[in-house]
Amino acid sequence: MQEVKHNGITKYIYQRLLAFIGNPYGVAGLMGNLYAESGLRSDNLQNSFEQKLGMTDEEYTDAVTNGTYTKFANDGAGYGLAQWTNSARKQNLLGLSKAMGAAIDSVEMQIIFLILELQNYSLVWNVLTKTSSSYEASDAVLEHYEKPATITDSSRDNRRSFSVQYYQLYGSDEKIAYSNDESVMFAGVLKRGSRGADVRTLQQQLKRLGYAGGTLAVDGAYGEKTGAAVSEFQRDYHLYSDGKAGAVTQYVLRLQERDGSRYTVVIGNLDFTSAMELYHKYKDAIIREGHVDAKNSDFV
Numbered sequence: 001m002q003e004v005k006h007n008g009i010t011k012y013i014y015q016r017l018l019a020f021i022g023n024p025y026g027v028a029g030l031m032g033n034l035y036a037e038s039g040l041r042s043d044n045l046q047n048s049f050e051q052k053l054g055m056t057d058e059e060y061t062d063a064v065t066n067g068t069y070t071k072f073a074n075d076g077a078g079y080g081l082a083q084w085t086n087s088a089r090k091q092n093l094l095g096l097s098k099a100m101g102a103a104i105d106s107v108e109m110q111i112i113f114l115i116l117e118l119q120n121y122s123l124v125w126n127v128l129t130k131t132s133s134s135y136e137a138s139d140a141v142l143e144h145y146e147k148p149a150t151i152t153d154s155s156r157d158n159r160r161s162f163s164v165q166y167y168q169l170y171g172s173d174e175k176i177a178y179s180n181d182e183s184v185m186f187a188g189v190l191k192r193g194s195r196g197a198d199v200r201t202l203q204q205q206l207k208r209l210g211y212a213g214g215t216l217a218v219d220g221a222y223g224e225k226t227g228a229a230v231s232e233f234q235r236d237y238h239l240y241s242d243g244k245a246g247a248v249t250q251y252v253l254r255l256q257e258r259d260g261s262r263y264t265v266v267i268g269n270l271d272f273t274s275a276m277e278l279y280h281k282y283k284d285a286i287i288r289e290g291h292v293d294a295k296n297s298d299f300v
Helices: 008-021 022-037 049-055 057-066 085-098 109-120 124-132 134-146 153-171 199-208 224-236 247-259 270-278
Strands: none
Touching: 008 022, 008 109, 008 153, 022 134, 022 199, 049 057, 049 134, 085 109, 109 124, 124 134, 134 153, 153 270, 199 247, 224 247
């Protein structure tokens, strides 16, 4: 039996996936498949393309992140935790990295992208969140998310084995579960009728950026004018415009306040705000470079 490798990065990935999925069996089943795809390395370039493109994992990652390599979406190379290959999916991955101000190999960015994708696979998501078997979770991800052209018995068995190992490593460790730091979380979804300090912060941000003519009242009450200002902001930044300030709207608003950059957030036809409302909150302290760096881990 091939043993999975584990370190601080793999433990961190388990913890973040558990915060979204909430079921250790489902997380282990997903991680077993990701390990089979990429070794759980977010900077993993498909091996056959290293020679074809003449670049190492690190060189490819740096070139995509700094914009000197412009064929990322269409080069056919598998990349990242899930070895994304499809051109539309890779374009969306790149778009999210830019929206979040993150490198293309950002572990947190890729986890968020993965969760957003899985939300569109209702059968897989239902299994991941409800199963009591890492085998069942592993098979669901393989058959209905990864969906390779052929599935061999050895491939299925390997992924099941990896999944069981990750459950044994992390699934029974209560110290790993749900360690969210409230001080760095987003507010829940803010919408018409919401009141309080989070609404005041939102209004202050919108007012400083000149929305509602810069005259928006900072009163902590989410009314018609606040909703209209949020809708205008969402349209300006190509977010789903519904006048509700979910996690993505709040995050892009923070980015704009911080550095004045304009980002486009588009992931297929997904209603981005509605998808993120399912999460309510997630921490952003580790999104930027410097907190988690796959290239400096001891995973080889």
